[in-house]
Each structure stands twice: as structure tokens, then as C-alpha cells.
Amino acid sequence: MTRPVPLDADVLRKRLVNDGPYSALNVVTVTGSTNTDLVAAATAGEPDRTVLIAEEQQAGRGRMQRTWVSPRSYGLHVSVLLRPVVVAQSALSWIPLLAGVALAETVRETTNIEATLKWPNDLLLGPGRRKSAGILAEGVTTLDGMAVVLGVGVNVHHSTDDLPSGAGGLPATSLAAEGASAVDRQEFAIRLLHAFAEVEDQWRSDAGAVAETGVLDRYRALCVTLDQDVRVELGGAESLRGVAKDVDEQGRLVVRGLDGVRTAISAGDVVHLRPDDR
Template identity: 70%
Template sequence: MTTPPPLDAEALRARLLDGGAYRALDVVTVTGSTNTDLVAAANAGSADRTVLVAEEQRAGRGRMRRSWVSPRYYGLHVSVLLRPVVAARTALSWLPLLAGTALAETVRETTGLAAELKWPNDLLLGGDRKAAGILAEAVTTLDGMAVVLGIGVNVHHDAASLPESAGGLPATSVAAEGAEVDRTELLARLLERLSEIELRWREGVSEEAVDGGMLERYRPLCGTIGRWVRVELGGGRVLEGEARDVDTEGRLVVRDRDGTRTPVSAGDVVHLRPARR
């Protein structure tokens, strides 16, 4: 397989910085983890809407301390530093869901693939095959609360260059699902969409509406809703039932066999089968 071309960093800066969507954008050839780097940058005072992109990560991190490794030039590894000032701190739990919304909408529009989200924010293609993941990290700095959003997307990988699984799911990529896309264009559209969604959320969030009006945009993209799921809550606790909804606080609402509805704010979700009707 021919090695894909590098990202066009100058084109990204011209498109994303000149229009004011972001304050800073750097593309590095290799790093350990873009999230780790931006957490350090947040503590050093980096501005709201700072972006770091790596062509290759050697110590990328996913949820539940999983690793995320990809050959150079094959995927997208991008982190965004955000410093939103919102009325309720609980509203910050919506940021990874906003990133998932931006990612799923962008992949659908750019590739034509039927992308959907597995709560809390894996991107699935071709059913239950994982093509991307999102990791949000809150940072308390001298300049106030910040959140670093990390997004990793498998783009050009063929079957031979994919891991056997990703977070317990079969791994896939945009290319493996039959779509061809330019990484620079995909990244530019993703960051433009994330900027638009996050700004709307900032403007709409309040003590009474921590979703900032974005729940109705997230719900249609969430393939977990309507599925029979097992949620591993930690400490050996497991919840099994039908994922009925995502509520205004971004929690997955699971109805067990007794009809009890439990909102889940954090947990490892396994899709078992479609819900019984």
C-alpha cells in the first residue's frame, strides 16, 4: 500500500486561523500523545481554541487507559484545548458528545458512510466496527478550568494495518469501508464543524439547559439508543438493559428488565443486541 501524503499544515492554518475559528494550530510529525502535550500547554497558559495535530502518535491514549496507535500519515490524531466559561460546571460533560456530533456529521457528509456514535463517543462504521475514538480530559489551571478534547480517526488503514480490535470492537477505517478521502480536507471540515457546534453550545448553555440545545442534534447520531446493552460501571458493577435515551446532562438512560431507568454518566458500554420490542 502506498504511503499517504502528509497533511497540508499551511492550508489548515489558512483555513482555520484566518477565519478566527481557532487561535493556534500546529502540526508535528510525531509525538507521544497530543492530549498529553495540550494538557501541558493548558497548564502553561495556552489560549482557548488551541489545536495540536500529529502525523503519528507513539503513546496515544483512549478511554479506560486503552492505547491508540497508528502508522504515520494513515490517521488523524488531533487535540483541541477549550476554555469555555459556562454557568454550570456539569455542562462540561457535554464537550465529548459535541466532539462526537461533529465527527459523525463530518464523516457522513465527507465520505457518504453511515457513521454513528456508540455512547459515550466511539465512532462506528459498517455496524459495530470502530473507526474513531474521543478522549476528553479536564484540566484545572491558573487561568481556570480547561478541557482537552482528543480525537483519533482511522482514515487510510487497510485490513493489514488495522489492529485486531479497538476497545473490544472490531477495528475499521474510512478506507476499509470503501471510502476515499483527503485527510487535510477531512480534518479541516471536522474542526470547522466542531467550532460551529461548540460555539452554539456555549451560547445556549445555562443552569437549566447544560446541553446548550445540542441534545436533539446528538440523538439521531447515537446508535446506542434502542440497543440492548451491558454497562460496566467499575468495581465489578454491571448494568444490563435497553438504552432508552440520552438525557439533557449527556447521560445514557438504561431501562433494566424490571423497568427501572438508570442514568449512567460514565461506564464502558457493550452493544449486545437490538432492543426487544
């Protein structure tokens, strides 16, 4: 396994701020959660496209209130503060899906690993479709209007023994565990943030449209939840079983239930069912 190398904040700022699309970038050695830190920064007036990266997170947060801890310099923990004022608030739910597109495409372009997405934004790697990353977006109401803090956590150099149990019934993996042990974590971060800026800028410049710009098609092409038999946990004891048929322009998963009725799901924990689960 490649020995983890600390990130160089000066190089990252040159590539992503001075010569790139972001307004500010900071790297910290350890924090509880980069998302929590940027939520506070948003209320304090930090500008659009501010980036925070941590070498180690001690209270990382994901969907469904899940938390985790990652060893120092093994993963990539990055959050971005966004103020897409030209986009309607109803379209902001697309931000984590945009990040999923950027992340999966970056893995495909920088490694030989098969990278796909489980709706809405879990990164799955390899033929075993193990989870290597999670994405969380949080809305923040500020004096300057609505902001969104997007957090991305990627398992990069973790060995199999370093990996926690996967959330939501998914086994966990990393880029290294899938064979990409020589990934340069800093270069990967730069490529990922440039890819996200590209797709987010396209989405923003078209006021949140996704069908006309091709962003929706890019997402659908990566989403292996489509055409799967699924169970969607909706909270409490409520669930929906059926076949995932589409992702619509609002980013919702459209499930054809066992009764044939199609339901658009905006939030829920999706389980891909195996034949013996049906």
C-alpha cells in the first residue's frame, strides 16, 4: 500500500484557487467535520466556492445521521461552500447528485476501477459494487440567502483491515483495496474538484436545468440502481418494494411498486435486492 503523503495546501491553492475555479481553500490536520466547519463559515459570510479539506475527521457525518472516523491522510475529506443564487431552491437537491457524477467520472478517468453510483450518491467500486465514498449536502440559511455545504468523503489508501462496516448494508472498500494503490491523493483531489466545478457550473449557468444540458443523462448512465429490484426504507416501519425505473428531473428515484404504481422518492435508504431477498 502507498505510504500516505500529507496534502500541500500551497499547491492545492495554486491549482484550484489561483489557477482554478474556487475562491478560497484551506487544509487542516484534524477536525470533527468539514461540513460542520463550513456551515459555521457560511453563516459568517465566507464566499461562494470556499473549500475546506481535512487530513483527519473525528466526527464525519453522512446521510441518515451516520457518523465515522477516518485515519489521518488515508482518505479525502473535502467540503465546498456553494451560493448558487441563480438557481431555484427547489433545484438545490441536485447538488449531491452532481458531486456523484463528478466523483464517479473522476475515478473512471484516473484508475482502471469500475465506478458506479447507488441512488442518490453512494460511490460503488468494482464488480462487487462495494461502497468507497459518501456525499452529504446541507442547506444553510444566511443573511445573504440560502447556501449549501457539500461534503465528500472518499476511502483512498485504506487497507481492507482499516475499513469500517459499510453503511446501509453495503460492504466498504477503498481505491487501494480495489487495486489503485498508487493513487496520488492530492492529484485526485485536484481532478475531483475541477470535475465538480465543471458540472456544477454547467448546472448553475442553466439555472438548475439538468435534462437540456445532458447532466441528467450523465447521472443515469452511472446509476446502477436503475432497473434493480429495490426496497426503499422511508423511515420507521414504512418501506416501498419494486423496481427502480428512472431518476427524474428533480433527482427523485421513480420506483414501480409491486402494484404497478410509480412513486417518485426524494429521500430514503435504498437496498438493492438479491434474488433470495425478493
